[in-house]
Amino acid sequence: MSVVLELSVPGSELSFGPVLNTISEIRIRFDRIVPVGTGSFSYVWVNVPDRDAFEEAMRRHSVAESFAFLQQEGGEFLYRVDWRSEVDPFLRCLGEIAVAVLRASGTANRWHFVLRFDTHDDASCFQRRCSERDVSIDIERVLSDSAGEHSGELLTPCQRQTIALALERGYFDVPRQTTIVELAEELGISDQAASARLRRATKRLGQQALSNATEPDTPQSRITRL
CATH class of the missing domain: 1.10.10 (Arc Repressor Mutant, subunit A)
Incomplete structure (x- = not known):
């Protein structure tokens, strides 16, 4: 039976958190990802007044191995991003466990995630690894897949x-x-x-x-x- 964890992480503990803090009026959304693996949050839609400012912030903070602009729809820009998980303990924990990121949202101060694990053991292992790497996750809710929509x-x-x-x-x-x-x-x-x-x-x-x-x-x- 799969397990869903809703949790939050301080923005200061995520490598990509500061990018949002350096640009005003920026909004980012991540495609739903299953599973995470090494391609964490690969496709990113960015709504920002100045596209060049976003790309400069990405380079300045060195949060990604590489990133490439793919297309524009309306006022949003789609990027393929290869995040540097080796400098981000939280992404490393995600990449080492079979997990699907159902939602990811936040600001420079705090990020919220909804994660689905195949088993309770996987969810427990993820929490242990976060603890071992001093990642301060705050578990807000735990659901089993059998919960459905009730x-x-x-x-x-x-x-x-x-x-x-x-x-x-x-x-x-x-x-x-x-x-x-x-x-x-x-x-x-x-x-x-x-x-x-x-x-x-x-x-x-x-x-x-x-x-x-x-x-x-x-x-x-x-x-x-x-």
Whole structure:
């Protein structure tokens, strides 16, 4: 059974992060890649006012072995990029494990990834290698492929318990029939913990609802814009 990890990485720990920090009004999107191997993020769409500035930043930061302009569509430029994974511990970890990069987005400060591994062992091995190379990954969510599109699988058991109780007690009614303090007391946790569970649960359900509503299953929908 495959495993999907949603995680974030500080931009300072990625070799290509600083490129975004040196150019204003730049947006980059990566094609969906399966698997990563040595061709990490090979095809890159760049939306930038000054194409020359982007290419100069790529050369100045030495983040790629080579890159080549392929075509232009509207205001976007498509590049083939061979990233220098040997100077980027995170890319090295990706390249050593059977993994598909489903999404990659971020800024100079922080990057977010959605990765699919063939097995739980592969996902665990990836995390160990990141730890060994001092790559600070923050795991935000873990899903198995069997989760499908069911919203309940997006939540942890504690989050499901909390949001179910909140619905039952009328927390989301107008006017509210209960308070976060009362919910917390019934759950046997602090009101801060109860509030955090509700925020995370509603955020995940909202993201899933928007994703289902706005991203049809087309090649374009499988691309993440930064």
